[in-house]
Amino acid sequence: MTRLNGKTAVITGGATGIGLASAKRFIAEGAFVFIYGRRQAALDAAVAELGPNARAVKGSVSNEVDLDRLYAAVKAERGSLDIVFANAGAGSPLPLGQITAEHIDEAFDTNVKGTIFTVQKALPLMGPGGSIILTGSSAGTTGAPGFTAYSASKAAVRNLARSWAEDLKGTGIRVNVLSPGATATELAKQALGEAGQKAYGAMTPLQRMADPAEIAAVAAFLASPDSSFMTASEVAVDGGLAQL
Numbered sequence: 001m002t003r004l005n006g007k008t009a010v011i012t013g014g015a016t017g018i019g020l021a022s023a024k025r026f027i028a029e030g031a032f033v034f035i036y037g038r039r040q041a042a043l044d045a046a047v048a049e050l051g052p053n054a055r056a057v058k059g060s061v062s063n064e065v066d067l068d069r070l071y072a073a074v075k076a077e078r079g080s081l082d083i084v085f086a087n088a089g090a091g092s093p094l095p096l097g098q099i100t101a102e103h104i105d106e107a108f109d110t111n112v113k114g115t116i117f118t119v120q121k122a123l124p125l126m127g128p129g130g131s132i133i134l135t136g137s138s139a140g141t142t143g144a145p146g147f148t149a150y151s152a153s154k155a156a157v158r159n160l161a162r163s164w165a166e167d168l169k170g171t172g173i174r175v176n177v178l179s180p181g182a183t184a185t186e187l188a189k190q191a192l193g194e195a196g197q198k199a200y201g202a203m204t205p206l207q208r209m210a211d212p213a214e215i216a217a218v219a220a221f222l223a224s225p226d227s228s229f230m231t232a233s234e235v236a237v238d239g240g241l242a243q244l
């Protein structure tokens with residue numbers, strides 16, 4: 001498919017998991033992709049795998065100076081930007097009763113503040129036909145035991161698209177939320193453990209976790225003109241987990 005021919009994309013958290021699968025898919029559909037994350041080794045490995053239409057910039061979504069460097073690199077090499085996939089995310093479990101300020105900050109600094117600045121700082125490079133995709137989570141709809149901060153932060157992400165669809169009226173830029181259910185990535189392994197992953201697979205109507213490529217396929221749809229009449233929407237790619 002060539003739906004993303006000539007388009008430039010930024011994918012935060014693009015070195016691993018859902019972000020890396022999406023970078024592969026976007027490039028396969030014709031895009032030039034900048035991936036962004038904090039670990040240089042992971043970025044290097046990803047770029048080696050992605051090939052000549054990928055670049056990596058190291059930084060944190062919680063750091064505005066880092067984000068400025070990201071968009072300066074995009075501007076210098078490509079001049080403008082068509083797609084922002086604000087996908088970097090963090091979250092670990094802590095049951096009610098044990099929650100600390102640091103634990104709340106970890107989820108909200110990355111998932112909420114990080115998403116806001118990732119998008120706000122991209123806007124000067126974007127124009128009509130632009131597509132912004134935010135990674136939410138089924139946990140933002142259902143909640144999840146032990147995941148107070150993460151679930152609340154993802155509920156906030158869902159709401160960002162509602163405000164921004166208003167703020168972006170007249171710009172020709174769309175913004176939508178892609179909300180995965182349990183997906184086989186490092187984050188799921190670390191946050192849920194083996195037993196938790198099995199339990200989430202069993203709870204899911206499709207009776208398994210997602211492969212990251214299944215999330216990437218929907219990210220490519222939201223990035224492309226095939227979703228041209230969609231904005232402010234949440235698209236669940238969760239095997240039915242949050243839908244029953």
Ligand SMILES: NC(=O)c1ccc[n+]([C@@H]2O[C@H](COP(=O)([O-])OP(=O)(O)OC[C@H]3O[C@@H](n4cnc5c(N)ncnc54)[C@H](OP(=O)(O)O)[C@@H]3O)[C@@H](O)[C@H]2O)c1
Nearest residue numbers: 013016017018037038039060061088089137182183185187
């Ligand atoms: N896997 C699931 O079951 C699931 C379900 C629902 C939603 N999600 C969401 O999907 C998104 C991708 O997660 P994943 O499952 O693909 O896990 P993953 O492979 O661990 O990806 C998370 C990525 O985010 C990056 N990241 C984390 N904090 C960052 C920061 N402050 N600045 C820049 N990059 C940062 C990480 O890179 P560095 O550590 O190198 O920075 C990593 O590449 C997240 O938003 C997650 O909440 C996942």
